[in-house]
Amino acid sequence: EVQLVESGGGLVQPGGSLRLSCAASGFSFSDYSMNWVRQSPGKGLEWLSFLSRGGVSEYYADSLKGRFVVSRDSAKNSLYLQMNALTADDTAVYYCARDDWVYWGQGTQVTVS
């Protein structure tokens, strides 16, 4: 069974940093590109980042202004999102999603306050 499990969320002060993880299982992680998406309270979905299966190509939402960095570790079957200079606007549930967009994690809550 394909599973994506996010972790690393929590409460952080403005200006702080946080590193989210997405643990993948049930499929060959190295064969798939991956994405991060977030959803602010009561708001819609916002695509954040893409990382290709080999880790060579990465793309980001314009709104992030270089504050977030995506990475992956195929040995650990994990995707990461390093988030820096956090503001209240970054408060959201963060999801990872496989690039076929069929499989999503359950989300991890990030609160900046």
Added chain:
Amino acid sequence: EIVLTQSPATLSLSPGERATLSCRASQSISSHLAWYRQTPGRAPRLLIYEVSNRATGIPARFSGSGSGTDFTLTISSLEPEDFAVYYCQQRSNWPLTFGGGTKVEVK
């Protein structure tokens, strides 16, 4: 950045009725459009990809159409689980973008 505008914001219908949701792109995205359904507290679920292809396990009451800049998701007969929020997404250009969503609520 390609902006996706969904309409209406809210659709009030009864079970068994037909729902028609619209998604308009600020520039042509060819056929690179997907639709998702999201219920409260859950991750979105892929319904339709490349305009009109149903994802695995998605019932035939869901259909998609359109091309270029104007797209439609049709639910032929609403089931209780269909009262949810629907999002369109374009995968034509980076950055990927989602529409603002249409909420389908019980009338």
